Amino acid sequence: MGNWVWTFFSLCLFIGYANGQSVIINPYARDYHSLNGDWNVIIDPTGIGEWRQVWLEKKSERKTDFFEYSFDGGPVLKVPGDFNSQKCELTYFEGTVWYRKLFSYTPKAGKRAFLHFGAVNYLAEVYLNGEKTGSHEGGFTPFQFEITDKVRSGVNSLVVKVDNNRQANGLPGYGYDWLNYGGITRDVGLIETNNDFISDYSIQLKKGSLNTVLGWVQLNDALDKQSVTIKIPELNLALKSKTDKSGMARVEFTADIELWSPGNPKLYEVIIESKTDVVRDNIGFRCIEVYEGRVILNKKPIFLKAVNVHEENPYSGSRAFSKKDAHILLSAAKELGCNLVRLAHYPHNEHMVREAEKIGLMVWDELPVYQHINFSDSVVPVKMETMLTEMIHRDKNRCGVVIWSLSNETYPHTPDRNKELISLTKKCRAIDSTRLITHVINTQRYENNTFNVWDSLYRYSDIISINEYIGWYVPWQGKPSETKWKLNFPDKPVFISEFGGEALFGSDYGPTDEAAYWTEEYQANIYKNQIELFGTVPNLCGVCPWLLFDYRSLGRMHPVYQSGYNRKGLLSEKGEKKKAWYIMQEYYKGK
Ligand code: GCB
Structure with a gap:
């Protein structure tokens, strides 16, 4: 399909957004009937359910009728919830699971009915009573379908095909450093409205x-x-x-x-x-700006005391989705002394954003435009824009949200990357100019103890956000306190959006005195040195350790120290405080 067709298509999406043809916002404040709970599922590793048309739910009427599938008598999964953590055989599953929920409904005169999904990761196809109501791509934003004319009096069958296979042109793409839990991961509800309503x-x-x-x-x-x-x-x-x-x-x-x-x-x-x-x-109500290389909240400079958080309940090793999950993560961030949470690397659930705002944490909302993005595939810019509008649409009334982060560690040498990200930035600003916009970059050079920050994308960011893992992936090249900086946009505030290193809680140097990777001391040293380095950063407006809790990531294969976990947490997945936690807490106390 030609580029202009996509441009047109994308314009339609945008107009659709601007005209309010989108998801009803603030769903929980509506006449909301939860469809959460037990759902019957068919696990479909080969994708054959499509061919068998399982959404039609044909059943044997006579003993000679032959069907090779059924929702009845099969496994059951909880919704909301990812499928990977609910059944052992699904731990590493990336593929199709069909979900079915039976629910009773009594249509009411003058009322309209909408199916609302908080999020389904990644592709969703929705069928009501055997008929397709629509589909959605993107694992972290809400979507809805009107079912007024399709919903029946009595029992209804809702079938959702969920496919979390990696997509070459998906967001995220093929590679990411987290367990990208699949399933109906957020709340599902039926919203009833009057014929005319506030959308x-x-x-x-x-x-x-x-x-x-x-x-x-x-x-x-x-x-x-x-x-x-x-x-x-x-x-x-x-x-x-x-x-x-x-x-x-x-x-x-x-x-x-x-x-x-x-x-x-x-x-x-x-x-x-x-x-x-x-x-x-x-x-x-609050006002967030940048002025003379600083971040200004309500006309006063503020230092962003942040921490990175994945949407994972560390204790259960599953996708976080509830208020309770949010409080596990947010109260730990508060205890660390934070005033901002970077919700990495995709929009987290609405409870998380609302609860953060309630307890006084600013929020950094991020798009899943992460590392391996194929910018030259013409559908990618359309998907980026759709997810951007869906994210802003949902969170625009949250004063807690102060930053839209549009990408993380994309590679400047990939074709079309600058063009597409610049265009995305302009669209973001056109929709909402009241918040700060950033892109997170890790392509700065670090030579002779000097950082050379050169990426031209920073021209379009309000904040320069830098991921650097000096002391972990990259060795120190001199005294951290003597680090030099060359910034291509020296007037902009600089935020260290990621730094850190891995440590297995409880591991120490052992019998030798040598500082060894994976020990708490080693991680603590990285933090001490990083704090020295922070003192050298011009216009430093905040820092953000990677990250709060150890979290599951399939690529982390060290059998002794990782066992499927990225161990850069300040807390273990059991909530145990590593030595680096106290260093960071002290640093934030002094800020
Ligand atoms: C990064 C990524 C983050 C990774 C982290 C790591 O730069 O932004 O998603 O998990 O490094 O641990 O390597």
Whole structure:
């Protein structure tokens, strides 16, 4: 297909987004009926279920009828939840699993019904009562299908084909350093609405302002001249507006607002009303900017005390999806002394983002544009843009989200990489210019104890984000405290987005005094040296160790020290604190 066709297709997606033809936001505040729980599954390593059309669920009526599949009597998996951690035989599985849920429903006059998926990793095809309702690509963002005309009175059968095979043109692509849990990994629900409803809204401070709020409310349809009200009871506000021809109502108001910050995570109850709908949200207001090489929150410089986090419950070794999981990860980040969590390397579940905001952690949201991306495949830019719009769509009202990170460690020498990432950056800024944008890069040179940061992509980033593993993958070349820096954009803030090394909790030097890889001391030394190095970084605006907990990664094969785990955690997967934890905690205390 020609490039222009994709450009057109991608434009349609964008227009679709801008017109609110997308997922109903704030799903849990709606008339939401959970479809979580036990789902019957067919594990289909060869993909033959497609040929057998298992979604039709044909059953033997007579003893002579022959069918070689059935959901009944087979294995059961919990939803939400990844499949890899629920059955031994699925631990390393990358392939197709068919899920089926039977649910009862009573259609109501004047109501519409939508199936809402928090996320399915990676490809999803959805069938209701044997009929295809749609498909979705991308493992970390929500999607929905209207089923008003398809849902039956009585028992309904919902079948989802989940395929987590690696895709050459997928996001992520073939290679990544984590266990990319497959399955229906987030909540599934049926949302009921009135015929006309509020599908989307954005209520945040105007760029650069501390007291002026810009907002819009989008109805599901292009309903002109409809009244919409935004109420913030605590501020005694009730702002009225009317929709335009596209069904969007805009508001702008100034108020004496108590601002959100990590030290004061103030959220206001906001009530959005139309003639036929009411949605409640908890929304905070803050202003994030860069100025003279610093990151500025609410007009005051702030040092980003961050930590990298994967979406994994360390204790159960499974994909994190619940509020409870979020609190395991977030409370550890808080205890370390953080004010920001980098949610690596893909958008985490909505509970995680909301809970972080509630307890005073800023959030770095990231796209799964990771390392081995095939930028010259014409579908890749379209997928990047779709995931970008889906991520921003879901999180745009979260004041806690301060950074959109659009890529991690992509290679500048790959064709079309700059062109596509620059274009993605421009699209991101066009959708949301109120947050900071970054790309994470590890291609800086480190020679003669000097960092040479040259990647031209930084021209388009608000923050220069650098991954460097000096002391681990790369040896020190001089005293860390004497490190020199050459920056191609010396006026921009610099963030060390990854550093660290691996250590198995409890391993020490042993009988020799020699500092050995994999020991806690070795890791602790890396941290001590890194802290020395931080003192040399011009415009340092924050640091972010890789990472909070040890986590599962298939490529980590050392049988003694790793056993399928990336051991760069400050905490083991059991929550045990390594020596480097205390060094980092001390550093953050002093900041
Ligand atoms: C990186 C990647 C991260 C890896 C880490 C490592 O640079 O961004 O995803 O897991 O290094 O441990 O090597």
